[in-house]
Amino acid sequence: MSGQIVYDINTKFGKYGGRFVPETLRQPLEELASAYEHLKHNDKFLSEYDFFLRDFAGRPTPLYFAKSLSRELGRKIYLKREDLVHGGAHKLNNTLGQALVAKQMGKTRLIAETGAGQHGVATAIVGACLSFETQVYMGEVDIERQKMNVFRMELLGADVIPVRSGSRTLKDAINEAFRDWSANYENTHYLLGTAAGPHPFPTMVRDFQSIIGKETREQILRAEGRLPDSIVACVGGGSNAIGIYAPFLQDKVELIAVEAGGQGIGKTNKTAENGASLNCGTNGILHGALTKILQDPYGQILESYSIAAGLDYPGVGPELAYLAEMGRVQPTMADDKIALKGFKALSQLEGIIPALESAHAVGYTLDSPEILGDLAIINISGRGDKDLATVMAHENF
Amino acid sequence: MRISDAFHHKPLLIAYICAGDPSPAATPELVKRISEAGADIIELGLPHSDPVADGPTIQESSQRAIVAGMNTDTYFEVVSAAKVEIPKIFMGYYNMIYARGLEKFASDCARSGINGVIVPDLPPEEAEPLKIACQNHGVDLIFLAAPNTPQHRLERIVDQTSGFLYLVARPGVTGVRSDLLDDTKNLIARVPDGIPKAVGFGISTPEQAAEIVSAGADAVIVGSACVDLIAKGKLAELEDLIRKMKLAIEIAEKRKIPTVC
Numbered sequence: 001m002s003g004q005i006v007y008d009i010n011t012k013f014g015k016y017g018g019r020f021v022p023e024t025l026r027q028p029l030e031e032l033a034s035a036y037e038h039l040k041h042n043d044k045f046l047s048e049y050d051f052f053l054r055d056f057a058g059r060p061t062p063l064y065f066a067k068s069l070s071r072e073l074g075r076k077i078y079l080k081r082e083d084l085v086h087g088g089a090h091k092l093n094n095t096l097g098q099a100l101v102a103k104q105m106g107k108t109r110l111i112a113e114t115g116a117g118q119h120g121v122a123t124a125i126v127g128a129c130l131s132f133e134t135q136v137y138m139g140e141v142d143i144e145r146q147k148m149n150v151f152r153m154e155l156l157g158a159d160v161i162p163v164r165s166g167s168r169t170l171k172d173a174i175n176e177a178f179r180d181w182s183a184n185y186e187n188t189h190y191l192l193g194t195a196a197g198p199h200p201f202p203t204m205v206r207d208f209q210s211i212i213g214k215e216t217r218e219q220i221l222r223a224e225g226r227l228p229d230s231i232v233a234c235v236g237g238g239s240n241a242i243g244i245y246a247p248f249l250q251d252k253v254e255l256i257a258v259e260a261g262g263q264g265i266g267k268t269n270k271t272a273e274n275g276a277s278l279n280c281g282t283n284g285i286l287h288g289a290l291t292k293i294l295q296d297p298y299g300q301i302l303e304s305y306s307i308a309a310g311l312d313y314p315g316v317g318p319e320l321a322y323l324a325e326m327g328r329v330q331p332t333m334a335d336d337k338i339a340l341k342g343f344k345a346l347s348q349l350e351g352i353i354p355a356l357e358s359a360h361a362v363g364y365t366l367d368s369p370e371i372l373g374d375l376a377i378i379n380i381s382g383r384g385d386k387d388l389a390t391v392m393a394h395e396n397f
Numbered sequence: 398m399r400i401s402d403a404f405h406h407k408p409l410l411i412a413y414i415c416a417g418d419p420s421p422a423a424t425p426e427l428v429k430r431i432s433e434a435g436a437d438i439i440e441l442g443l444p445h446s447d448p449v450a451d452g453p454t455i456q457e458s459s460q461r462a463i464v465a466g467m468n469t470d471t472y473f474e475v476v477s478a479a480k481v482e483i484p485k486i487f488m489g490y491y492n493m494i495y496a497r498g499l500e501k502f503a504s505d506c507a508r509s510g511i512n513g514v515i516v517p518d519l520p521p522e523e524a525e526p527l528k529i530a531c532q533n534h535g536v537d538l539i540f541l542a543a544p545n546t547p548q549h550r551l552e553r554i555v556d557q558t559s560g561f562l563y564l565v566a567r568p569g570v571t572g573v574r575s576d577l578l579d580d581t582k583n584l585i586a587r588v589p590d591g592i593p594k595a596v597g598f599g600i601s602t603p604e605q606a607a608e609i610v611s612a613g614a615d616a617v618i619v620g621s622a623c624v625d626l627i628a629k630g631k632l633a634e635l636e637d638l639i640r641k642m643k644l645a646i647e648i649a650e651k652r653k654i655p656t657v658c
């Protein structure tokens with residue numbers, strides 16, 4: 001473990017983060033940062049957020065002792081049940097928070113990017129619940145892969161806008177959302193779905209997701225009378241991971257970040273065969289922040305790959321890049337096969353079908369139980385119903 | 398020619414093209430034709446996979462150039478081969494510069510005859526290291542301001558920029574648009590004296606260019622309109638557009654009512 005974690009309260013985590021954005025986006029980011037700075041200490045705002053988390057999202061979510069998995073791995077394993085949050089994933093913790101900030105700022109329209117469709121659905125849900133006009137950018141490739149979620153978003157009253165630029169996946173949907181925001185920020189809030197992007201997004205998203213870690217801390221102390229030895233979470237952009245880690249950063253708890261190993265770590269010219277920016281990436285600027293990214297030697301962003309659309313992203317939030325560099329977070333990988341193994345194991349051992357994203361975290365524990373210590377927590381960031389078609393299409397399952 | 402020298406003969410027409418579109422080999426000749434048609438400065442874009450400040454025209458152009466084999470090495474070869482009298486300016490995203498290494502990038506610029514650098518996603522707050530590298534090699538680092546830039550920040554940007562100040566004409570991304578906003582004129586008026594002002598983003602017609610110059614700009618930047626004509630292979634029309642825009646801004650400059658001090 002490492003030295004004291006210190007943050008530059010301005011815009012950065014060590015050298016990571018910042019605001020590498022076109023000048024037109026400067027002012028919208030400033031306004032968002034100052035609105036958020038003010039609201040996060042405002043009792044009325046906080047109690048409204050709490051109300052929606054409880055009565056709409058269904059929090060607190062249980063910390064569940066996984067008896068069979070514990071027996072299998074020869075140690076105590078608890079599951080943080082974010083799969084039980086309304087919408088089926090942790091994403092709503094963030095969309096509720098940001099939508100309430102947007103309301104206070106007088107915005108009438110929400111835009112979002114989505115890859116798997118989970119964040120798009122969570123945005124469409126708050127758009128309907130809090131009466132925003134909602135438009136979701138989604139790459140054409142992802143629209144094809146996630147038809148069910150496209151239908152869910154439309155049913156919830158959101159428009160899904162196909163993105164045809166670049167690789168036509170999540171990273172391009174983010175670009176398109178930034179372009180839209182730079183033209184329409186006066187009435188529009190860009191509801192970014194993970195703890196990445198320019199300041200204040202990484203901080204704000206981490207804060208809204210840290211409800212996961214706050215509950216977990218109380219729950220494990222109540223159940224076991226002590227903190228866990230390790231916490232395991234999957235990492236796409238990093239929001240469920242930093243959300244559960246945040247309240248444990250100063251403790252002696254191993255924080256294990258499982259990235260998508262995809263089909264391997266070989267890099268072809270244009271695609272990385274994984275989504276493992278912390279493990280395989282190098283320092284660079286993507287979506288407004290200096291962080292670890294998958295890129296070619298010239299700085300062109302590579303297309304990432306993972307069986308889990310939510311982990312299929314060539315970057316990662318700057319705070320995780322910093323914590324990994326400090327040695328506070330251990331970056332690891334689970335490839336598609338291990339994820340499928342985790343998917344099946346949790347379904348059959350515990351009667352819980354995890355999202356393919358979360359299945360990476362589960363699969364990793366099956367493969368490397370030794371590093372978990374005696375008491376571990378796995379963040380089950382979402383439920384797997386959305387992934388059934390993908391899993392069925394996979395051979396050898 | 399240094400950029401500051403070019404501004405001795407105002408108003409200027411600055412043309413943007415994406416280097417490598419339709420092919421790296423075609424770029425030097427294109428630069429020459431644009432210069433001969435009357436452009437005073439040429440901006441050469443280094444294509445990036447994720448051009449977040451650009452609209453569809455330049456996005457597609459970047460994509461074509463990358464497919465055609467453009468990378469940072471070819472970029473500097475092509476730019477060196479483009480031998481023109483007018484200043485050449487690099488335009489590109491910060492990650493491409495960061496990946497090359499700031500010092501190497503700045504020295505490559507100087508070696509290939511680039512006089513200035515524009516990085517649309519690099520605000521002054523993050524730019525100190527690149528600024529030092531550029532200064533070491535005598536290359537101007539040109540910053541951007543937008544209609545929504547507050548006055549105190551605008552003044553900071555003016556302090557930081559060298560060569561000229563790039564004024565973004567409108568909210569949103571690059572691309573051809575027909576309307577011009579009052580905000581653009583306000584922005585021109587808000588810039589303190591002493592730094593040349595070039596206006597770009599969405600300017601595509603001689604009429605718009607004239608309006609911008611009448612409003613007090615020292616230069617007009619035309620990008621997507623050039624890129625679009627190159628994409629369609631209409632090079633004669635491209636030369637014609639450059640000539641007409643140049644003429645329009647010169648007339649607009651002459652018509653300016655001299656202010657009595």
Ligand SMILES: Cc1ncc(COP(=O)(O)O)c(C=O)c1O
Nearest residue numbers: 118236237238239240310381382
């Ligand atoms: C269920 C689930 N888990 C995890 C992720 C990855 O995102 P993050 O790393 O921000 O938690 C996603 C993204 O769509 C998701 O849907």
